[in-house]
Amino acid sequence: HTSQRPKVLVICGSGLGLLADGAANKQTFRYQDIPNFPVSTVEGHEGCLVFGTIENTSCVFMQGHFHLYEGYSLCQVTFPVRIFKLIGVETVLVTNASGAICPDFKVGDIMIIKDHINLPGFAGQHPLCGPNDERFGIRFPCMSDAYSKDLRRLTWDVGNEIGCSDFIREGVYCMVSGPNFETIAEARMLLILGCDSVGMSIVPEVTVAKHCGLRVLGLSLITNMVSLDYSREEKVNHEEVLQISKMRAEVLQKMVTMLISRCQQQSINTH
Ligand SMILES: O=P(O)(O)O[C@@H]1C[C@H](O)[C@@H](CO)O1
Numbered sequence: 001h002t003s004q005r006p007k008v009l010v011i012c013g014s015g016l017g018l019l020a021d022g023a024a025n026k027q028t029f030r031y032q033d034i035p036n037f038p039v040s041t042v043e044g045h046e047g048c049l050v051f052g053t054i055e056n057t058s059c060v061f062m063q064g065h066f067h068l069y070e071g072y073s074l075c076q077v078t079f080p081v082r083i084f085k086l087i088g089v090e091t092v093l094v095t096n097a098s099g100a101i102c103p104d105f106k107v108g109d110i111m112i113i114k115d116h117i118n119l120p121g122f123a124g125q126h127p128l129c130g131p132n133d134e135r136f137g138i139r140f141p142c143m144s145d146a147y148s149k150d151l152r153r154l155t156w157d158v159g160n161e162i163g164c165s166d167f168i169r170e171g172v173y174c175m176v177s178g179p180n181f182e183t184i185a186e187a188r189m190l191l192i193l194g195c196d197s198v199g200m201s202i203v204p205e206v207t208v209a210k211h212c213g214l215r216v217l218g219l220s221l222i223t224n225m226v227s228l229d230y231s232r233e234e235k236v237n238h239e240e241v242l243q244i245s246k247m248r249a250e251v252l253q254k255m256v257t258m259l260i261s262r263c264q265q266q267s268i269n270t271h
């Protein structure tokens, strides 16, 4: 149904579907119309695939991704990554919303993901469990460089250029399965473990992307501060997450659009 053959996949997290707005020549398909594609069940995830171009780079945007807490297996959650690998995608830009564990972070910060902790993976919920499909990658992939250093550096440069260096951070993202937000004891544990932010997504997709040789950049929008203190009265909710995503969507869109066009200009080919 499309002649576009994207080189870049952008996965839009909660409330971040607007990231596709920077693309030209758009063609949109609903997940529900694509055979065997999962459908989005969470508010803030439109459930559409948008093909388009940024400068001369062909891209595809997933407006909404899938979560364990929706009842999907990790095979279903990561299925689109392998589809796009087969279509010819080389770079994956994942975005999501997360809560700050690092007390120095602020709501509205954009955290460049330096590394992650795959907490469900520790408990055997891992997308690469089962027979290894050698067509995609090796049995024991290395994850010590999951997030491209070149793309992280480029993100700092782009952030400085568009004047948002004040709210760009870099840190370690931890995935939990959700759907509940953290207890205070859990949040304190995550701080001790070295996590800077916590959320419910993208680690399975990044793991599968890295396994099949894709280059990955991860940007996590800090939508709330996670309570580390029993005396704190504020309570996090999904509406607040969506509200902050909406507030930052425009700047993130500018950043993503510039990053994609810069990648093309500099033709960074290292993974
Ligand atoms: O889908 P992402 O990871 O962007 O969104 C986070 C995790 C939950 O889906 C939701 C909770 O508010 O935000």
Ligand SMILES: Nc1nc2[nH]cnc2c(=O)[nH]1
Pocket (backbone or CB within 6 Å): 097, 098, 099, 100, 176, 178, 180, 181, 182, 198, 199, 200, 223, 224, 225, 226, 236, 241
């Ligand atoms: N687990 C988790 N996911 C989030 N997504 C957005 N904020 C949060 C949070 O505080 N905790």
